[in-house]
Amino acid sequence: MSSVTVALVLLVVQFCVVLTEHIFRVPGEQEIVCLFDIHAKFQDGRCGDFNEQTMEMAYTTLWKMEQLNVTNPSSVSIGLSVYDVCGSDKRAIEILSQYVRAGTSEGNDTRLAGVISYTGTKTGSAISTMLHHLHIPHIQFTDDVIADEQETFDNRKILSLTPLARIEAAVDALGLLNWTYVSVQTLPTAPARAEQEYFTRRLKEVGICQEKLQTASENNGTLTIHKAVPKAVVAFTGDQLTKQQLLNVRMDPTNKLLLVGDIGNVSGSNFGDNIMVLLEQYTHIDGLAEYISEKQNLNEQPGRLLPRFNCSEGENECSLPTMSSQRHHVTGNAVRTLYKVIETLAVMECTTDNDSCSPASLGEQIEYHSNGGQAENWKPYVQLVPLSESYQEETDSTFSNLHGSVKVQGRLSEDVFGSKCEENCLVCSMCDAKYSSSERIIIRDADIFIVGSFPIYKSSIGNRCGSANPRGLQAARSFLSAIDSFKTRYNDTIALQNITIGGVVFDSCPFTDSLKSRISDVESCIYNYKDASGHMVSLPPTRTTGYFNYFDDINNMATTSGPKITGTVSPLGFGLDEQLNYIKSLIKVLQKVKWTYFRIIYSANKNLKSMVNEFHERIVGESLCVAEVIEIGPSVDDYLPQDTLMNTKDVGTILFTTLDDTVKILDSFQSFNSSSSKQKFFMFPWNVEALIAIKYPTFLENALVIRPRTWLETPGINDTLSDDVIPWIEEFQTTSNETDKSNADKTVVVGVDILMSTINAVYRELCPKQNGVCSEFSDFKALKPRLEETFSMLISGMESPFEVYDVRTVNGKLDSVQIGEVDVEGNVKLELSNVDNAKRGYLDIPSSVCQTWCPECYVCSHGRQSGEDLLYLPGEIIITGVLPIHQSGLSPFTCGDVADDIFSQQLAEAFMYAVETAQRRYPYLLGRVSVGGMIIDSCSNPHKSTQMIGNFETCDFKFPNSDLLIPSPKSNLAYIIHGENSSMDSAVKSAQDLGKLAVATYNSIENPQQISGDSSVQQKNMAIVDLLVKLNWTYIYLVTSEDSSYRDPLEEFLKTASNRGICVGKILGLGATVESIVEVAKYLTEDNTAVVMMTKRSDIKLFFNSQSTDVPIRPWIIDISGDDWNSENVLDVKVPQGSLLIDKNGKQNVAFEKFMSDVDVSSLRNSDWWRQYWQIKFNCSVSCDFNLQKISWRPFSVKAARMIRSVDIALHTIHQQYLASCPLTNGICSNFVKSGMSLIPSRALEVYFREGEERMEFNENGQISQKYQIKTYSSDQQYEVGVWRDGVLTLQTSFFQYLSSSTCTVDCNCENRVKFTNVTKVAEQQSSPDRFVYWRNSGIFTGKLWATVLVAIAATGAFISVVLIVYVVHKVCNKTLARRYVGLGILLLVGVMLLFLSIVPFVFTPSETLCGLRFVMPGCAFAFCFATILVKLTSLRDYRLIGLGGEVSNLNQYLFVVFVTVVQVGIAIQWWVLKTPLVLTKTMDNVVFYACHYGQLEYILHQVYIMVLILLCATYAITVRHETKNMGEARLLLWCCWLCVPVWIAWIIVFLIQDPEYSDPTVCVAIVSCATLMMTVIFIPKIHMVAKIKYSISKGATSFQNGYKLDSEFFYEKPYSLPGTLTTNYSTMKTGYSTTKTHPRSISNFDATLSY
Secondary structure, X not given: OOHHHHHHHHHHHHHHHOOOOOOEEEOOOEEEEEEEOOEEEOOOOOEEEEOHXXXXXXXXXXXXXXXXXXXXXXXXXXXEEEEEOOOOHHHHHHHHHHHHOOOOOOOOOOXXXXXXXXXXXXXXXXXXXXXXHHOOOEEEEEOOOOOOOOOOOOOEEEEEOOOHHHHHHXXXXXXXXXXXXXXXXEOOOHHHHHHHHHHHHHHXXXXXXXXXXXXXXXXXXXXXXXXXXXXXXXXXXXXXXXXXXXXXEEOOXXXXXXXXXXXXXXXXXXXXXXXXXXXXXXXXXXXXXHXXXXXXXXXXXXXXXXXXXXXXXXXXXXXXXXXXXXXXXXHHHHHHHHHHHHHHHHHOOOOOOHHHOOHHHXXXXXXXHHOOOOOOOOOOXXXXXXXXXXXXXXXXXXXXXXXXXXXXXXXXOHHHOOXXXXXXXXXXXXXXXXXXXXXXXXXXXXXXXXXXXXXXXXXXXXXXXEEEOHHHHHHHHHHHHHHHHHHHHOHXXXXXXXXXXXXXXXXXHHHOOOHHHHHHHHHHOOEEEEOOOOOEEXXXXXXXXXXXXXXXXXXXXXXOOOOOOEEEEEOOEEEOOHHHHXXXXXXXXXXXXXXXXXXXXXXXXXXXXXXXXXXXXXXXXXXXXXXXXXXXXXXXXXXXXXXHHOOOOOOEEEEEOOHHHHHHHHHHHHHHOOOOOOEEEXXXXXXXXXXXXXXXXXXXXXXXEEEEOOOOOOOOOOOOOOHHHOOOHHHHOOOOOOOOOOOOOHHHHHHHHHHHHHHHHHHHHHOXXXXXXXXXXXXXXXXXXXXXXXXXXXXXXXXXXXXXXXXXXXXXXXXXXXXXXXXXOOOEEEOOEOOOOOOOOEOOOOOEOOOOOOHXXXXXXXXXXXXXXXXXXXXXXEEEEEEOOEEEOOOOOOEEEEOOOHHHHHHXXXXXXXXXXXXXXXXXXXXXXXXXXXXXXXXXXXXXXHHHHXXXXXXXXXXXXXXXXXXXXXXXXXXXXXXXOOOOHHHHHHHHHXXXXXXEOOOOOOOOOXXXXXXXXXXXXHHHHHHHHHHOXXXXXXEEEOOHHHHHHHHHXXXXXXXXXXXEEEEEEEOOOHHHHHHHHHHOOOOOOEEEEEOOHHHHHHHHHOOOOOOOOOOEEEEOOOOOOXXXXXXXXXXXXXXXXXXXXXXXXHHHHHHHHHOOHHHHOOOHHHHHXXXXXXXXXXXXXXXXXOOOOOOOOHHHHHHHHHHHHHHHHHHHHHHHHOOOOOXXXXXXXXXXXXXXXXXXXXXXXXXXXXXXXXXXXXXEOOEXXXXXXXXXXXXXXXXXXXXXXXXXXXXXXXOOOEOXXXXXXXXXXXXXXXXXXXXXXXXXXXXXXXXXXXOOEOOOHHHHHHHHHHHHHHHHHHHHHHXXXXXXXXXXXXXXXXHHHHHHHXXXXXXXXXXXXXXXXXXXXXXXXXXXXXXXXXXXXXXXXXXXXXXXXXXXXXXXXXXXXXHHHHHHHXXXXXXXXXXXXXHHHHHOXXXXXXXXXXXXXXXXXXXXXXXXXXXXXXXXXXXXXXHHHHHOOOOOHHHHHXXXXXXXXXXXXXHHHHHHHHXXXXXXXXXXHHHHHHHHHHHHHHHHHHHHHHHHHHHOOOOOOOOOOEEOOOOOEEXXXXXXXXXXXXXXXXXXXXXXOOOOOOOOOEOOOOOOOOOOOOOO
């Protein structure tokens, strides 16, 4: 035995006797203890073999500690001790216990400051547990490839000694060498195996094929590498491999070798072209080898010698090893880390007490000093060295290539590149499972597999998967037989002849709820499984091309995920997604049979819930609507309560239920259903059994059933499955469980054929030679996507076919008949004429539709934004509040934090209270209609509000599915929009543009037409001004706020005061500054002028409370109607005694205040929107402790009362239209839905209701009729002394009779007449001679009584004119009248008609056109009439002068009329052009008024030409008054003209002297009077005479024998003599007449025409 061996034995004995002796020690007050397995542990507990590497690590710790104490001395004395624990946990604990007992083996007081351990797993765990409790920093070394961090021990850091960088470099080297197919061999050492295991794992990750794992051998300095199929071999040598072993490598010359391990120095060697080695190069640690050698020589102990450091003093040359391995660096760094940690902890003053430092702080310190605090750079690099060249030290020029983390020295031979599998590389598809499963499967060896899951067993109550399921095994037999027979059945078209395909059968029962886990297990190759013989078999995922799932019961159906090439057979049919196919077919059938409104009852089953959810998503946009959804829980009784199943809407029911639940439902219907109420159902095929079980279902009207059918003709197949491969066969050999081998499940066969056809198509494309598994077909990454794509294309658009059956009671029996089908393309065909069954005849399928109002049908479900954050209360109709829940954000469309002021919060609370209690406060409201509400967060931002309203109305919100009614734009009938002044006008306008009623909680000055729940500023101003007028305070000072929000109300007040003659002598701006208060106070001490204060409460309080002396006695009117005032907060303001306070009535809502003051927050926890509001308000989104919330409600905001009023206005407006559309008020009727909803906004001004003792209505200006209280303040009390409402001021005269007036005594400057331009303009207009009448509207009928009467008269006159025209034309046509004077007569009738019609512009309110017509139309009509009269008069004179038989030109007469009329038309046109615009507008009380822009005098001057015409006609008529032509028409015209003269004189006088208000009726009366005179004086007498004519002139001219021709009109003459030699019988008609022929020169004795 050698001396070294003897020394080793002695050392072992010594260590076993003295267990606690340290090997090395550097003294210090605080020590780092190193616990190493320098010797191995035998089973008998004694120390074993010596480990040189661990001993080197021990020397390294000693060297590093001495170096740190020299180079980096610490303020704390730190030492180090090294112990050999020999793998004994007991010894390790005893060593540490010595330190815990505050003493070492030497008995001093050295403290344990840190531990470095390198030992076995058990010992290391014991050390870690103890140190964790002691709060001692701990660094543990491990040989594991990957050191998992232990979360349990926060004071520990685990460092791996395995060279991970070298393994990663080996993987990179394969990529560099293009080795994709390798053999891996390893030496039987622990480091080598550790590296190989990690390397193999990495190969799988990068997709490199490993042929097989072999063990290399080393014997007597020779390394033997076994021959391998792949050309490339990777050998792991682990610890140091000697140079001698490299020189004696035995390997097949066809292989090429890559050595990975700690090779050592190979300098100067030449090994061959086909060997390469990876060298891991670390930074050399200078001085460490010398240190170890020196220490070993000085402290030589038997059994601890390291031969390679043994240098005798007499030797001339001592070759020490290179100290650059990972172990040396990791060990030194661990010592340095703990050294720094101890220093840091000393600074933190937690080194004296272990308990003063937490494990977490220790872990952080270790992590920092081992990483971020590390100064040394010892990270390695890896070289790939071809051993055909001599190894050289690293220089930049030696690295010819760089691949990943590998540096290549020199040039690699071309022969070392390339190693891949060429063909039939199925070995590359094998996987090494991590675990072995006890699960049994059916598997038959094949090239590729299809994995099927079948319910071989089934579960029952208390017995999971304990019963054999023959149906499942039968389906599995069909599955395997279909695979085996596929090639035979499709021999001519199959390319898979040279590939074997096998089926794998799993029992799906244990995995019913997680089939995706089964697929995941197969794809990741986690388990090996047992076959029928009990052998463990592997199922490679690369050879698994498809999956097949079979479900025989809806209860066990599971949604699969994973590869897309998955076929599924279930009670719903076969397909990629059979549930989706069924749902799609169901939807199409529902539409076909007109089931558009129905309810759903579903079981609490995962699969059925999934189908219901899918159904809900699919019916969006399909005009289908769900009335209600009822869930049948798992714990229901045999009978369901009647109120649960009560079908109040008389609609059909779709049963998404299991068989058991269906039985309960149908039994319940049978038990309580009356014969008068029949039920109609849609059922799944498995539910028909429940219906059949009821012999005579009295409740049933009909049931529709959709069931799948097989759409391919499948040939019969034989069972090819042998019983010896079925691991469960014993339990299926009983009679009750026996399967039918001759009856294959056709649906399963169809599914298999589709999967196999997919594989066949891909194989044909990838492997054209078809001589086995080609490399392309074995490429896992490329193959799976191709299969998925082909499978998707194959079944794309393919839907399972279904049959539709109608089930109903016929002649007392349940009868079923097919009424249609759904084909593979999804087309529905119904055949309701049943020729095969005479007893059924034509089938009438009952529909299920919405009869009246179905709010469920308008729910938005396709929105992009979530509506979960919107607060809402379900209702058949809803109103929406746009309120500030959050503050405004930094950008226009964002929100900030939750509004934290109590007044903003009360807005939401008031809205919620108003909606919830509306029908309790007003029992008559909306009859049986349930009212809900929704709150949209405006974030105090009009842009955000407009966006939110638009998003909701366009269905951009998606609300979560709920059994409650979900808000929809259709059911939302009104918006309540809160803002300040006019801030939210854009949002109000948006709502109005959408056709919705929009009620603002504020009054907008800019848009006074808006419906508002607040009174207008104008009403308040009018109340104050009326009070000022009543008190004769016509000269006042006005104190107002400097705040910009008071600017518009101030201007309105000044206008109102100006219109009523109130002079505002000074306008004083009051702010919160001392200068402002002093300035106002100075003005108010000069005299006793009345003061009106319209400013903020805070400014008034500061002003009065800051006065050092009493405020001067003067008349005060203080406006306290603002939102910052209420009836209770006047006491703290030193208001002058006797002041008059103007307050708004109804600013507080007592009922709301009581509700919120008495509210029990916990009682509202069951209300969804209150609970959600509470969560937002108290920032407890997860859970709120409602019992602990302490809420202070006072003071109450005035805005809250206004919010309630706005809600009430909106609901009463809806109620008004509801009553009009649905008089019976027993629910929403179809008339309300079709047309009533759109008319709601037009009903707003008709609202009337009582709010407590106060009535709520709108005045004629569209504003709330607000009551204002006038109070006096005396002795700190308020006393009501007057009321103002709708312009009526009622005062207690006894109080006001002693108040002095406030008037202007000298020339006073009025601010409201000088400062504001628009007010001045109005004043100027009112003071001018031309006064105008203003109207509120433009272009509408005035509705005045005089207008109505005159329009009736004028219409009658115009109608009579038309009748007379028709009558005259008729007389002319039948030759009763001649045409001589007819033309002028008709023209005059037309003029009279136009004169009647010219009053029309006066009975409409002013507009640009109407004002022009008022001015010009009467004048032109008068001109036309009197021009015609003038021509008539001249014609009578002309006919007398030209004699009998003469004729006046008609053209000349018409032109004369035109020329006379055109003069007036020209005047009118000139005026219209020059006077435009013709309408004046002015704004009063924020309302625009209109007036025609011409004065009274101007209008009279415009009629001067008409007056001239009237006088001319009247004068000229005197000259022809004796003419009898045309039935004495001259006298009629004379009377008409002279009667018109006094009419004109009268109306002109009245027009000029009366108030402008009477101008229009005056003109209209004059016009109607003149037109009536013309009608009655001229035409009525003449028409009477025409009607009496009895003769005719139809024969025309009559020839006599003397040759004279007699004019036809002559027959109407009564001549005293006849012209010429004409003889006539008429000469004897009167005796005494001369028979002498005469030639008269005058026709004065003849009435020649008797024409009209």
